[in-house]
Amino acid sequence: MIHAEGPLLSVDVDSQETTEAEVDDVLASYVGGRGVGTKLAHDRIPFDADPFGPDNSLVFAVGPLQTSMMSYTGRISCTGLSPLTDGLLSSNAGGFISRPFYDTGYAAVEVTGESDELVGLVVTDEGVSFEPVPELESATVSETNEYIESEHGLDESHTAVVGPAGENGVRFAAIITSGSRAFGRGGLGAALGAKNVKYLAFDGDSRPDVEGLDDELVREIHTEASESGSPMKDAGTVSVSDYANAVGALPTRYFEELSYDELDEIGSAAVIEHKYKKGTCSSCAFACKLPTRDEESGIETEGPEYETMMSFGSNAAVDDFVAIMKSNELCDEYGLDTISCGDAVAAYLAAEDEFGNAELVHELIEKIAHREGVGDT
Structure with a gap:
């Protein structure tokens, strides 16, 4: 092998x-x-x-x-x-x-x-x-x-x-x-x-040689990745959100519902509107990452991907895409998993009858990262 x-x-x-x-x-x-x-x-x-x-x-x-x-x-x-x-x-x-x-x-x-x-x-x-x-x-x-x-x-x-x-x-x-x-x-x-x-x-300059790789196959896969017409190239994993919503598989309002009426505000169309360049990973021609920017607020981040859109969007009943971008950026800056953090925040919103309160969401991310007040419970 x-x-x-x-x-x-x-x-x-x-x-x-x-x-x-x-x-x-x-x-x-x-x-x-x-x-x-x-x-x-x-x-x-x-x-x-x-x-x-x-x-x-x-x-x-x-x-x-x-x-x-x-x-x-x-x-x-x-x-x-x-x-x-x-x-x-x-x-x-x-x-x-x-x-x-x-x-x-x-x-x-x-x-x-x-x-x-x-x-x-x-x-x-x-x-x-x-x-x-x-x-x-x-x-x-x-x-x-x-x-x-x-x-x-x-x-x-x-x-x-x-x-x-x-x-x-x-x-x-x-x-x-x-x-x-x-x-x-x-x-x-x-x-x-x-x-x-x-x-x-x-860092270094000592990458080991690995024998047995098929160079022709490598080129074929790289070319296929480059030429693929996958919708993920436009909207990343958020591209599955319309399907998930249609079949009742999009967690909404802390899992109380399985579809979100405001998906158009935070789904693929919103990602494409705010994406300002291609993004990728090392040596990958598929380029499915999502550098996004909101010109009015100045918020710039990468994403959100599907799970972040779900946890800080539909599951929190937040229909403001820029607010979700900010949630994503705060998690990246403080070093938080967006899925667990977003779902924990959504649970709090459900308990406090605060679904849709984006400002409170951002306050809670800060409190969780620093384990302050309700963020340490």
């Missing part, structure tokens, strides 16, 4: 020591970053470990296609114990970080232990730098990326960042990469935040 090459790098942020281990048997037996990360995490994390404790590990891993130019391959997995479920969880992110990660020469990178101070980790093919960053306490994702670029010359395509939500232990905190892409599900941002790690940055 074609598989990734390279050792496992284990980074202990408590002792600030690193070790390498050969994991060829795992790479040859388990498919892709998710399979490799799940196997390594299963074998290396104690069964009774606390997701917030030093024995939990987060394993970042990629598959073998990072050496190719094939579309759809700009993905990376992060696996560990979930603070939200207490179970083993693998969360997957797109964007551009997968290639810089593999440029380090490692097939997988494990972060374990717990630092006494807030640190950033810079992982390269020459080693790991442990950097105290107390000045970044409570910094947003964009503020952290600006710091990394100014200090190391590495832009957001090289970074995985914990926002205030992860530092504050919100159980559905995300790890944000490429500025707006997320290891979203399961709260791994809180697990990394509990280790007092603010960010990881990856």
Whole structure:
């Protein structure tokens, strides 16, 4: 089986020591970053470990296609114990970080232990730098990326960042990469935040060679991706919203209903109206991402995708697309999973009879990220 090459790098942020281990048997037996990360995490994390404790590990891993130019391959997995479920969880992110990660020469990178101070980790093919960053306490994702670029010359395509939500232990905190892409599900941002790690940055020039790739097939898939007429190229995953609404599968008013009368205000048409350029992931010609901008308010974000449109839109009965864009951007800045956060907010709106109150939605996102008032219940 074609598989990734390279050792496992284990980074202990408590002792600030690193070790390498050969994991060829795992790479040859388990498919892709998710399979490799799940196997390594299963074998290396104690069964009774606390997701917030030093024995939990987060394993970042990629598959073998990072050496190719094939579309759809700009993905990376992060696996560990979930603070939200207490179970083993693998969360997957797109964007551009997968290639810089593999440029380090490692097939997988494990972060374990717990630092006494807030640190950033810079992982390269020459080693790991442990950097105290107390000045970044409570910094947003964009503020952290600006710091990394100014200090190391590495832009957001090289970074995985914990926002205030992860530092504050919100159980559905995300790890944000490429500025707006997320290891979203399961709260791994809180697990990394509990280790007092603010960010990881990856760089190098040691991408391993992987043998056995069919170059002609790679070109065919890339060409097909480029020429595809999929509606996702216009509206991303929101393109399924009309169908979901028609068949009664669009959660609405905190799951009380399954279709939303105001979908036209927040669905595909609204996305297309606000999308101002193409967006994609590393080496992908499909280009289904959604850079959006509202000229009047100045709000600019990426998305929302279907799940965000649902959780902060129909499920909260918010029919203002720009308000949903702002919810999306706040979650990206604070490091929150938009699905869990939006549905938690929708539950509160249902309890308080406040459906449709977009201003309250934004206030609640802030409170959740900082665990203030009702945001800490």
